[in-house]
Ligand SMILES: Nc1ncnc2c1ncn2[C@@H]1O[C@H](COP(=O)(O)OP(=O)(O)OP(=O)(O)O)[C@@H](O)[C@H]1O
C-alpha cells in the first residue's frame with residue numbers, strides 16, 4: 001500500500017522530548033542525534049509545513065528531581081526552564097547549520113541570549129517559513145514543557161500538537177515499566193486523563209481538550225515518522241476530543 005506523501009497540516013507544534021536528545025548517552029545532548037532529528041524537521045519544512053517547536057529539558061534537569069533532593073521546588077523548576085534554553089540553543093544551531101532559519105523565543109527574560117516570546121512576532125516568523133523554537137516552557141514553575149506545547153500550540157493556531165518522544169505512542173501503561181502494555185491507535189482526552197496515562201500531564205491534556213487541539217504521540221527515534229505523521233499516515237497514537 002502506498003503511503004500519503006502530501007502534508008495535511010499547514011502549521012504544527014512539535015514537542016521534542018529533552019530526553020530524546022541524549023540518544024544513547026546518559027546525559028546531555030548527543031550531536032548525531034540532534035542532527036538526525038533536525039533532518040526530519042527540515043524534510044517537513046521543505047514540504048511547506050510551518051513548524052514551531054517546544055523543547056523539553058529532561059536530558060539536563062527536571063525540577064521534580066531537584067525538589068525531591070531537598071531544593072526549593074520553584075527554584076529547581078527555574079533551573080529546569082534554563083535547561084530547555086540550552087537545548088533550544090543547540091537545536092536552533094543545528095537547524096541553522098542544516099539550512100533552516102530558526103528563531104529561539106524564551107518565556108523568561110534573558111534578552112542577551114535569546115529574544116523574548118512575543119506572540120505576533122512568532123506568528124510573523126512562522127508565516128515567513130522560519131522555525132520558531134519556544135524555550136523556557138510556560139515561564140512558570142510547577143508546569144511542564146508538555147503544557148507549554150499545548151499553550152503555544154493553541155496560541156499560534158497549530159492544527160496538531162505532535163509529541164515526539166522515545167516511545168511510539170500511548171500505551172495502556174508505561175511501556176518502559178510494563179512489557180505487557182499495549183498501544184492505542186487513538187483515544188479521547190477524557191480517556192487519557194481518567195486512566196491517568198503518564199505519557200503527558202493532565203494540564204496539557206485538559207488545555208488541548210478545551211481548545212479542541214488534537215495531539216499525536218509518536219516516536220522521534222523511528223526514521224521518517226515525523227514526515228509520515230504530517231502526511232496523515234497511520235503512525236503513533238492520536239489523542240482527540
Ligand atoms: N501510558 C503511557 N504510554 C506511553 N508512554 C508512557 C506512558 N506512561 C508513561 N510513559 C512514559 O512517558 C515518557 C514520555 O517521555 P518524554 O521523554 O517525552 O517525557 P517528557 O517529560 O515530556 O520529556 P523530557 O525528556 O523533555 O522531560 C515515555 O518515555 C514513557 O516511558
Ligand SMILES: O=c1ccn([C@@H]2O[C@H](COP(=O)(O)O)[C@@H](O)[C@H]2O)c(=O)[nH]1
Nearest residue numbers: 056057062063077080081137138144145
Ligand atoms: O513551564 C514549565 C516548563 C518546564 N519547567 C521545568 O523545566 C523542567 C524541564 O521540562 P520537562 O517538561 O520536564 O522537559 C521541568 O521538569 C520543570 O522543572 C517549568 O517549571 N515550567
